[in-house]
Amino acid sequence: MIDSMKIREEFPILHQEINGKPLVYLDNAATSQKPKFVVEAMKDYYYNYNANVHRGLYRLSARATEAYDLAREKVARFIGATHNHEVIFTSGTTAAINLVASSWAQENLKENDVILLSEMEHHSNIVPWHFLQKRIGVELRFLKVDENGVLCLDNLDELLQNVKLVGLTHVSNTLGTINPIKKIAEAAHNVGAKVLIDGAQAVPHMEVNVQDLGCDFYAFSGHKMCGPTGVGVLWGKEEILDSMPPFLGGGDMIDEVYLEYSTYASLPNKFEAGTMNIAQVVGLGAAVDYLLQIGLSNILAHEEQMVEVALKKLSALDVRFIGNAENRAGVISFVMDKAHPHDIATILDYEGIAVRAGHHCTQPLMKKFSVPATARVSFYFYNTLDEIDRLVYGLEKVKEIFQRVS
Numbered sequence: 001m002i003d004s005m006k007i008r009e010e011f012p013i014l015h016q017e018i019n020g021k022p023l024v025y026l027d028n029a030a031t032s033q034k035p036k037f038v039v040e041a042m043k044d045y046y047y048n049y050n051a052n053v054h055r056g057l058y059r060l061s062a063r064a065t066e067a068y069d070l071a072r073e074k075v076a077r078f079i080g081a082t083h084n085h086e087v088i089f090t091s092g093t094t095a096a097i098n099l100v101a102s103s104w105a106q107e108n109l110k111e112n113d114v115i116l117l118s119e120m121e122h123h124s125n126i127v128p129w130h131f132l133q134k135r136i137g138v139e140l141r142f143l144k145v146d147e148n149g150v151l152c153l154d155n156l157d158e159l160l161q162n163v164k165l166v167g168l169t170h171v172s173n174t175l176g177t178i179n180p181i182k183k184i185a186e187a188a189h190n191v192g193a194k195v196l197i198d199g200a201q202a203v204p205h206m207e208v209n210v211q212d213l214g215c216d217f218y219a220f221s222g223h224k225m226c227g228p229t230g231v232g233v234l235w236g237k238e239e240i241l242d243s244m245p246p247f248l249g250g251g252d253m254i255d256e257v258y259l260e261y262s263t264y265a266s267l268p269n270k271f272e273a274g275t276m277n278i279a280q281v282v283g284l285g286a287a288v289d290y291l292l293q294i295g296l297s298n299i300l301a302h303e304e305q306m307v308e309v310a311l312k313k314l315s316a317l318d319v320r321f322i323g324n325a326e327n328r329a330g331v332i333s334f335v336m337d338k339a340h341p342h343d344i345a346t347i348l349d350y351e352g353i354a355v356r357a358g359h360h361c362t363q364p365l366m367k368k369f370s371v372p373a374t375a376r377v378s379f380y381f382y383n384t385l386d387e388i389d390r391l392v393y394g395l396e397k398v399k400e401i402f403q404r405v406s
């Protein structure tokens, strides 16, 4: 099990007061905090072996290259990739999805081909497909979300007709719902569609094995899993990545360049044009080591307990939950009768509690549930049961204030 108090020593940022109260950080779905271990790994790179990778024949560059390649190997093992070169470093989930849209989809899809998404997608798994809708006239179709925030899959086979790509979030960043990826991927493959999974909310919190899920692409961000901003991953099956044209052209992604034409490097370099975020890649490798040391099953179990306790305690406070899936991760969205979510977040901030209020980059979902916004609390392994009590105390304040107002 997780010893949160001991773990918190690794996170200097958590030991501060906001408005005279100890900080309670409950916005982990937006970004996680960073342990010393990760910050130190990046510091070590900058202090001791900062150099560009794959270029120099000198010692520092060799060391930087080694660290860069090792990080790729760690990530590959972490998600169960078959080959290290199936891991492409990007700047984040958004960039990874855009890579698939601009390369694979642009190359393989034509007018009237169908892309199946869902109503619970993050904007970064909607807007890139809007681009393609405009550019090549693909049709977008959406899996519906029911009143509990669960995907309706009754008519999946029907919806899959003419579908060439299924793009789906593994875990909803707004509802907390964990989607049955394996089952959907199987159905998608039966009609010959490719499957792209947005794993931004899954990889930080549970064991993810891309082989086991049976998807073709998997995208996630470093900064939500204790790593730095500016780095993320696109995993893809070797043969698919091999067949795809490069997305960005420039240094490092070439084999040979003539004035008239150029040829491209093999994987993974083909998709890593220009100088990459080397320090951040090193930091991501360290984050993987750190999470493995704590144990993904421990992290999941801790968050399950946090959610169970939080749901029970919040239920007593007249909140309405947006999303009631049985199979859920450590994310709770809710609204209150009289208080706007922004008021909730502002009042909680007075109490030193950081929660998010807004549409969480899922505007279609807000429309679906007829709310302008939600308040969202999202846990990580360094959160404690005491912090849930602080949250409850803060929400009682919110209730009090708004009862007085009306």
Ligand SMILES: *Cc1c(COP(=O)(O)O)cnc(C)c1O
Pocket (backbone or CB within 6 Å): 029, 030, 091, 092, 093, 094, 095, 122, 124, 125, 169, 171, 172, 173, 198, 200, 201, 221, 223, 232
């Ligand atoms: C955060 C998030 C994204 C976007 O990640 P970036 O790091 O901002 O690129 C995409 N999808 C989901 C589900 C997310 O939670």
